[in-house]
Amino acid sequence: MKFQIPIGPQHPALKEPISLRMTVEGEIIRDADLRLGYNHRGLEKLAEQKTWIQNIYLTERICGICSHSHTTCYVQGVEKLMELEPPRRGLYIRTLVAELERVHSHLLWLGVAGHEAGFDSFFMYTWRDREIVMDILETISGNRVHYGINTIGGVRRDLDEQQVKHILDSLAILRQRSEYYQHLGTNEPSFVARLAGVGYLSREDAIALCAVGPTLRASGVPMDVRKDDPYAVYAEVPFEVCTADTCDVLGRTVVRIKELFQCYNIIEYLLKNLPSGPVAVRAPRRAKPNEVVSRYEAPRGENIHYIKSNGTDKPERLKVRAPTLGNYAATLKMLKNGFIADVPLIFAAIDPCICCAERAVSLVDARSGQEKIISMNALKQLSRQVAAGNARKREAEWPL
Amino acid sequence: MKIGAFIPELLRHLFKKPATVDYPFQKLEVPRDFRGSPFLRPELCIVCRACERDCPAEAIEITATNEAEKRFRMVIHNDRCIHCAQCVDSCPTDAMQMDTRFEISDYDRHNLKMEWEYIRAVVKPKSEPKTS
Known part of the structure; x- marks a missing residue:
């Protein structure tokens, strides 16, 4: 006997509107389907009516959590169109904010994973510690969520000695806390038992279904745009691509915790090797007719912007591929042959940002x-x- | 594996101060470069309209009230402002500045509007506007 169960578009298990339709046999999901389009904002069309500068703030508002990733992706593309070479100090600060954002996104995700697994005290502790990195971002950029640090041709704000010291001091606390969470993740039996074996995605499936980011890396595929196609200053920063072989939600948690430590190393390296000089170069108002594809490794996975210019001060086309869209096909695969009770956990494990991915x-x-x-x-x-x-x-x- | 690995941490926190502040009675200090609401220093404005052109939210409006006297009126629609501080970056004479207020909510969006009427300044710009 088969039933169809709808989850969403409005459902307590989902933070944003999306419709999942599950065909179930008893408790087991036999088939899953996905319906999108509840949160379409017409953002790409709006971008065609705004100038290059104004679009920085528009792309920033694609996502609240990975706001810097969208602006960096956009700004990199525009810099290529305008044939600009941002100064090295500017690129270092841009990368620094990107890594701080990754720390805050992964800490947020850890909390959400704890919450979905029924471990709410874990959720509260990680989110408290996330405030430390939010405070760092606030001192650098002047705001907690939309940093607005990028501009075409560099960054808008410089770092001083005092800020560098503040970041390094706060980083020591964060590192210590993350070590504790790593210890906890492997030693709390109920937490591990809840995550292990849930949402299995084999290595072959992950590649075939074009999964991105930690979801792909947790299936044992060491793929990271920062390593494969280095942008900004990643070519000169030493770091490792973190992977896990368990192919389940536990693996995705492990990958994110490992990435946290890589982030701390990268931030320390960037601050200790910060070159001196200007942070931005002057940008022209117009771009020659051309087209460009820009790639960026957001905390959730690969982010792609396609920008086409026509010689005016406005883009002719801006296409945004948010990482969540790349993970939907893999999510449906993960849901199959799982339990209904695991749906929120599996779905949260891709770190979905539905609003970012709504395009048509x-x-x-x-x-x-x-x-x-x-x-x-x-x-x-x-x-x-x-x-x-x-x-x-x-x-x-x-x-x- | 140890049962209840989190319990020591939970017990330790029974004797710690809360992580939150008692907000309306006790306020956190905003950082030095906090992006609050934009305001104009009319004595410096040369009416180049760079802020009006670059504002992503179209929140700045400059109109001439008297062309002969070079009298202008600037309205900042704070209900539309997204607090990105691009106007501060675009301004060649530092006439646009950000304040540090964050409690700016109001019952009526029209109360959020800020207006200045002034005579155009003849200050020589320090540098060329960044985005000419």
Whole structure:
């Protein structure tokens, strides 16, 4: 006997609207389907009406947690279009903020994993310690969430000695706390038992379904844009790509904790080798007609921006591929043959940011279940046809 | 494996101060470069309109009230402002500045509007605007 269970678009287990449809046999999920489009914001179209500078702040607002990753990805692309070479100090500060953001994102995720596994005290402790890194980001950039540190041709704010010292001091506390969480993650039997074996994704499936980020690395594939296609100053910073072989949610947790330590090493290296000089170069207002693809390793996975310019001060096209979109296919695979009770945990393990990944709207026929995408022109034509078919009633009376 | 590996940490925290502050009675200090609300120093504004052009939220509005007297009016719509401080970066004469207020909520969005009426300054810009 098979049943279909809908989860979402509004559901206590989900933080953002997405619709998951599960075909279940008893407690076991036999098939899973995903419906998107509840959170479409028309952001790419809006970007075409704003100038290069204004778009930095627009792309920043694609995501609240990985805001720096989207601006860096965009700004790198625009710098390539404008043939700018940002100064080395600017690139160092940009990378520093990127790594601090990774720390805060991974600590946040650890808390969420604890919460979904029913370990709420873990959630509260990690989020308390996340405040330390939020404070660092606030002192560097002047704000906690949207740092606004990037500008075309470098960064907007410089670091002074006092800030460097403050970051290094806070980093020592963070490192100590992360070591404790690592110890806890391997020694708390109930926590480990809840995560182990849940959401299995084999190495072959991970590659075939184009998983990205920690989800891919937890299946034993050492792939990281920072290593494979180094941007900013990653080519000269020593670090390792963290992987795990367990292919489950426990592996994804382990990868993120390991990455935390790599982040601390990178931040320390960047601060100790900070070159002197200017932080930004002057950018022109216009870009020559060209197109560029920019890649960036966000905390959640690979982030891709495609930018096309047409010689004016506005982009002709901006296409954003957020990492969550790359992980959806793999999530459906992970959900299959799992339990209903594991859905929130498996879904949270990809660190979903649904809002970031919403790009188009697909229309579904309610009766037949057929899906189709309608272009703006076709939609206009359809509305005209409907309007032409309806004779307008000029003096219609209210029936009651 | 040890049962209850987290318990020592939990017990230790029974005797620690809370991590939060008693907000309305006790306030945290904002950092030095905090991005609050933008404000204008009218004596420095040369009406180059760089801030109006670069504002991503279109929150700045400059209109001429009297062309002959070179009298201008600037309105900052703080209800639209996204506090990115791009206007401060774009300003060639440091006429735009950010304050450190963070408790700026109001019952009516029109109360958030800030206005200045002033005569155009003839200050020589220190440097070329960053984004000319």
